Amino acid sequence: MKIDPKNPADLSAQIAHAIRDAIVSGELIVDERLPSESELAQQFQVSRPTVREALKRLAAQSLIRTQRGASGGAFVKRLSYEDAYTQQITTSTLLLSMNEVSFDTACEARYALERACAPLSAERRSADHLATMRAEIFRQSQPGLTDEAFCASDVAFHRALVDGAGNPVLSYQLAGAVEAMQPLMNMITFTARSRERIVTLHARIADAIEAQDGEDAGHGLSALESETRALAQNVFAARALVAREREVNSEGSPEDRT
Amino acid sequence: MKIDPKNPADLSAQIAHAIRDAIVSGELIVDERLPSESELAQQFQVSRPTVREALKRLAAQSLIRTQRGASGGAFVKRLSYEDAYTQQITTSTLLLSMNEVSFDTACEARYALERACAPLSAERRSADHLATMRAEIFRQSQPGLTDEAFCASDVAFHRALVDGAGNPVLSYQLAGAVEAMQPLMNMITFTARSRERIVTLHARIADAIEAQDGEDAGHGLSALESETRALAQNVFAARALVAREREVNSEGSPEDRT
């Protein structure tokens, strides 16, 4: 892990890369202590601030944790499921918000993945997961709920469904897909009528999970996907219409800027 | 984005968090230039190295890119699919390697997700995807292939299957699940007989995809999952036996140490 060509640009990136490789290759194991910053600086023949920048890069990826004081230092960190969740969610959220991913594409991916969980969840769900799903359905049927709260409850419902599969790797993978959709979902205004339909489908899915009927749960998810996509299409179509009208109106009175 | 309590520890982390929030909330948009390091230092009332460490954290997450020279600086980066892939893969790989995730759990998650892609892939796969799958099957049937090369080809086959769904979000999500399994798969020694069975199943899956029969492709994947898990079980059982024998043998001659 002593690779360091004499290209004097991106030194900190190179050092971070070298250490990262040592970690992923197993050369450095969990909870092992890295050399101190001064030692690393000597080893790589760079200054301490440069080493520090490299370490910060690794800390940002939850690859190491640092501890102050005597016998402190940088330690290889065990990547917890929680850290992995949050990383996955931010990456997915940014990917969707920055790359003009269509609502349909994201929606399709999300429901395809969820359908993959349905049979497992139907088989293994605990009473706790079922209770959570029922509670969220109840919350969603309350009148006076804001659109945001409705979406948050929707996410909670689907997370319970996914967690019911009892496979942490699956939960981790799905966390990104489900949560990253929330900003997109928040753009939708839910009418009372559409909420009712969604709640009905949620109840159907919960029933299927309770009855351990994975196939029916899958069908419920498919129906929910269609419902969601149709709903989004209407909302976006209406919004595009409004935008076009505004454009036409502003044609004769160009007074607005940025 | 000017939150900065007077807790003088983790300043760089706090600043990184503040800027990150500004990005994910849309306050800073893609390709927008951040203030220069000196300006940020003034704004947050810290020194430039502290700001730099914060920026390195963000760069490690592919949230910003930096450019030297006049009119250079830090810019909000559009998170590309490629960057997202690599992040996803490293996170998944570390999660699996550091958390004693059982082979079965990882395998189950992977095939559940792949089955989710099968119907979409059957519907939309291009000739290119089919050709890749066939080519990898051919490579896998070549004698004299190392176990590592066999695994790599296996990954390529499954990636083609996933990419066939034509949904980049799905491909991104699956990349981690498929590639992160590779180190685990590399622990397996494939006998000629087991390779033959795997190739046969691959061919069956490719046939189903070509015939646009998503259901049959799903069944093929399920069969492949069973095959893989049985194979792994045998390998691990044999390995455990060897380890136990070695332990017994070393009981009378304790001469080995790390």
Add this chain to the structure above:
DNA sequence: AGACTTTTAAATGTCAGACAAATAAAAAAT
């Protein structure tokens, strides 16, 4: 005037040395 070259300024990348703060181990005192 227009095209090319040179200069300049702004920004990041790196370095050096220093001090503050936290923390655990060693030393000292009770």
Add this chain to the structure above:
DNA sequence: ATTTTTTATTTGTCTGACATTTAAAAGTCT
């Protein structure tokens, strides 16, 4: 033997400086 004090180590931060890159401004020549 236990508690307290000291000490050494290590990270976190600051100040100031120089090197390097790069685009724009200034200057020069045709």
